Amino acid sequence: MKGYLYAFASAGRWSAVVTISPEVDLAFWLDAEFRRTVEEMASGCGGEGTGKRQYGKAEERQNGEAATWPGGGREGRLTDGAEAGRSGLADVVLLLDEPLPLGIAFAAAERFAAKARRVRGEARAARLLRACARGAELGGGLRGTLDLFRIFGREGTARRVRRYTAVRWDRASGMREAARKLAAAVCEAADALEGRALLRGEAHALLGVPARRSAAFVDAALQLAALLGRLRLGSAVAGWRRRRCRRCGSGEAHMHRTPCLACGRVCAYCEACLMLGRSRECALLVSGIPAGGASGRLRPADGLPPVPVRLARRGLSPAQSAAAEAALSWLESPDDGGSRAFLIWAVTGAGKTEMMFPLIESVLARGGNVLIATPRRDVVLELEPRIRRAFPGRTVAALHGASREKWTKADITIATTHQTIRFEAGFDLVVIDELDAFPYHNNPMLQYAAEKSLAPGGRRVLLTATPPAELRRAAIRGRLPHARVPVRHHGHPLPVPEELRIPPVRELIRRNAVPDRLKQAVLASLSRGAQLFVFVPRIADTGPVASLLRGVCPPGTAIGHTSSRDERRTETVQRFRNRELRLLVTTTILERGVTIPRSDVFVLDADSPLFDEASLEQMAGRAGRSKEDPHGRVYFCAPHATRAQRAAIRRIREMNAIAAAGGHIRMEAPPGEVRAGGLRR
Ligand SMILES: [Zn+2]
Ligand SMILES: [Zn+2]
Structure with a gap:
């Protein structure tokens, strides 16, 4: 114009x-x-x-x-x-x-x-x-x-x-x-x-x-x-x-x-x-223009109930409580310790959504509003009912590419990361979920947008299981206030991946053969009643790998495959969630977000450069998430070990060790560690 x-x-x-x-x-x-x-x-x-x-x-x-x-x-x-x-x-x-x-x-x-x-x-x-x-x-x-x-x-x-x-x-x-x-x-x-x-x-x-x-x-x-x-x-x-x-x-x-x-x-x-x-x-x-001017508009936290009382209401595990308490004290202190961001570094399955609740509650009670930005639309849809239940009487808006309520003003806004571009100086607390996930990570535009959406005096809380190296360094060196949650909400250690030395997927497809050790592991998972995530790096391999595995599974085993190019992806994933599919061959699109109660994880071509450390950790994190089946199995299958595989395994063990040292682990002898004796079979 x-x-x-x-x-x-x-x-x-x-x-x-x-x-x-x-x-x-x-x-x-x-x-x-x-x-x-x-x-x-x-x-x-x-x-x-x-x-x-x-x-x-x-x-x-x-x-x-x-x-x-x-x-x-x-x-x-x-x-x-x-x-x-x-x-x-x-x-x-x-x-x-x-x-x-x-x-x-x-x-x-x-x-x-x-x-x-x-x-x-x-x-x-x-x-x-x-x-x-x-x-x-x-x-x-x-x-x-x-x-x-x-x-x-x-x-x-x-x-x-x-x-x-x-x-x-x-x-x-x-x-x-x-x-x-x-x-x-x-x-x-x-x-x-x-x-x-x-x-x-x-x-x-x-x-x-x-x-x-x-x-x-x-x-x-x-x-x-x-x-x-x-x-x-x-x-x-x-x-x-x-x-x-x-x-x-x-x-x-x-x-x-x-x-x-x-x-x-x-x-x-x-x-x-x-x-x-x-x-x-x-x-x-x-x-x-933000109301309240540059000094921020949140009331001080003096009038709120004591922190332990507020945390007790939310039914958090001791590890969740400790992290939420650290984040709360940073959030409610007038001095932000030189950082407008706080990192919650929580293992996969730690229950980070519940840890956000006391933080959201604090900001709302002091007259502020909250934005939760998350990379994917599925997560927006999944979070919305949980947030509504947790905060009855508060207004909640869910924004994503296809949502109608583009303009709703709400106490709590849940949005895909892209939608945050339309905000400016609007929120007292911005929670960035899955901070390291595509499309946020390494995307200056979305980082700018997340920063821009903060009201004057507002603060950010970053949630992730796998912080990128620069944030990890900042946290460890004390430049970024943070809390670690080294244990899952059910108190059992993370399953430690087992390495299976097998030929590359292309080779298996060409020979139309499944190596015996892979076959045995798959059958063992099926016979213990688990559902199987089978990750492959390339979209083109999902179909052939599915047919290959069909050849070794008992007749009648429902096997599906999906990828970002699958038009019926939502439907396929839903069938997997409903247990209609026992085994799903997929790319990294399912490395986060989808939780299946009793599931084992197979990462094929785990040495692929497309699988970095964070991605391997996230895929491994699909297993053992429920209280009923806390010891899922994870296999990294590849001809070679790579730095990324070794680093992911090391980090998982490290988190288990921190959890054990902190007295958070329920089991004395986690089966994952026992099985680890059989590495490099
Ligand atoms: Zn013009
Ligand atoms: Zn632009």
Whole structure:
């Protein structure tokens, strides 16, 4: 879209602003009565700490948060003192009569702000305004020197500047009516958009366009909200020399330039967050302003029941309790120990969801809200009913690609990691589940989004069984506060993988033969009544391996296979969950999330580079999760041992040892360790 650029003088100082609704700005700066009416009404509807004016106050709001507050609110910022003079009104407004593509308009306003101090007199201000617009149009690579500045000034003279000193309404009552309607919409918009960063179309949908209101009216309300400091407006992709997506944080590497119908130029869009709608240079991004200001809005924890009482209510195991207590004391302490994140490093099957409950409870009880971000949609769907049961009377929203309740405001929001891109400064506690899992790990966009979704003073809790190396190091060296949960909720040790030396899968398929030791292990698992996860690294091998195993299993054994390319994947997994399938050949898509009460795990081609240490640990973690069958069996099958296999086994033993030393293990002689004597058979 396009926006208008204007400059105004107040108490002798010049400032430039971009508007998507020029009438609103003219009335705001030039009509005292309109200004008073909207300010009074809009100040009555916000929580404490809101209602600060955007212009001239940007620094104050940022308050040392610049690094974690993307966007920064600097676009079109006015210099301090601009609001002096007659109750913040302007003496004159100079408006460029031709609208500019939004990204260019905002860039031009920034250029103007950088030079505004030196401007004296309307003629010079008008010249600077045109020069800035022209300079921004040329793409920013040429900014700066006085030389270029003069050249631009001359070239830009074609664009006309209109001069306004007053607005005249048809009737005074018409003005008051308009002011009232707009101010009411400002309140609604500020409330609805709090904690969010939405593209214009999304903000419009949220505010009832077209059913309840026209797009023009909502644009006017958004613009007025920005003038009143209740929202921030900017271009979704910003920057002069290097473009950056303000929604997802991606840089030049993710920018694509295409001819654009909306602005009539070649303009850049961000392909990194494309699945959530196109974030463009000329697209408007509307960001909410957090209530409570930069100091955070959580009440102190003094009024809450003692920690042991709160933990006892949740029926946690001693190991879960200890970790939850450590996390709680960090969360409730005014001093975060130099880190806004806390790592809960809990073995697979430790019951990390239950450990979140006391943390969520603490934040809700202190007036805050919570976001749980998780990599996969299945997990969102699985978590939702559990969270609802655990927090009756609280509102819960579940967001994923296909969910309808995109705009629901809730005490607890459960979302796929991608959905967090639409939030900004919205949550006092952000829990990141399966932090090391695809798509979050090594994805700067999602990490940026998770950081961005934190409200000022908010904190993050990271949950994982297999922290990436850098986090592990930070935790061990004391830079990242953390708690380890070395034992499963049922108190039995993790099954230690056994290594079976067999030829590569391709070889087995070619020879159409299953080695005897693999066959014996599979039959033993079947005869003890277990269901079998058989992991293979390549999608293409799932089918052939399933037929191969069919040849050695007793007749009638139901065997299935699935992968990310399987269209009936959900159905196949459901049949496995229902015990209709005894054996499922799968890729790593099932390495997390799916829990089968009595199950054994076979990892074929365990030496494949596609299986790293974390992935091997996660796959092994599928076995022995239930109280009824805590000693599942795990086999790493491959011609060779690899570093990853050895590391995964070492880490599993290490966790068992820590658990034993901490007195958390129920069994004196875990069968996994006894069987370990038979390694490298
Ligand atoms: Zn983006
Ligand atoms: Zn465009």
